[in-house]
Amino acid sequence: MKDEWKCNDGSKPWHCSPTNFKSGTNNYVNVDTFTIVQDPYTRMISEYYTFVKKKSLLQERNIVITDIDDVNFMNEWIVNAADTAMKKGVCYAGHCIPMHKYVYDTNGKRVITHVLKVEHLEEEFRELMKRYKLSSSVTLEDAHMRKEGALGVEDLSPKAIEKINEWGKLDFDYFGYEMRNPYHDETSKKNEEKSTVSDTTAVAANSKKNGPDVVDDTSAPFPQNERGLHKLEFVHIAKTGGTSIELAGKS
Secondary structure, eight states, rough: OOGGOBTTSSSSSGSSTTTTTTTOOOTTTTSSEEEEOOOHHHHHHHHHHHHHHHHHHHHHHHHHSOOOOOOHHHHHHHHHHHHHHHHHHHHHHHHHOOOOHBBBBBTTOOOOSSSEEGHHHHHHHHHHHHHHOOOTTTOOOOTTTTOOSSSOOOGHHHHHHHHHHHHHHHHHHTTOOOBBBBBBSSBBBOOOSOOOOOOOHHHHHHHHHOOOOOOOOOOOOOOTTTOOOOOOEOOTTTSSHHHHHHHHOOO
16 A cells, blocks of 8 residues: 555544545645535444454453443443544444534645535435436435334433434534534434535536536546546545445445
């Protein structure tokens, strides 16, 4: 691996924030990028299930768990993971990094061209492919993320919700997700959307640059530039449904 693609947090290059490479520069300069975001609550639950299903991680930490759907264990793990991520930047091995750190730099400047939501991924990804004259018939095998366990948002404890709110505050703010009140049944008032995240809007903002929407039913040539990058690159935020994009890319 070239040193310029090494990530400061130890993540694989495709999981690294554009502004977190050891090179100190955005390696995606002069190419368009897209990424996927997800509700911070469901994302953290997905992080939990990924962790407890990796035997090597459990063994390294001397953790023994007989039931991955133990609600008390999940909530305790999420509280600790959020705390660790806020202190160290990650909860483990490049995971639990807040999504806004991929999309915006430390000055609040947006560094990702298109932001899709996993909750509407099939539709938004299809529109993105049309935008770039790529095949409109690509099928995402895991577009909405498979159910990884029996537990869901309704199983989060007030303490876990409180910690997710703290850890993901800017993700709720930037991406328009609804923040829950940890000590009431009703969710808090919806956050004002500070950043439009639907691909349709992102495309409209770039329409002059990229040309008109044209559906290309066959995959258009997609050449690499002198640095080996395509005109549209995917930045994979951990546990946001990005695996479906990678699977589509291999098909």
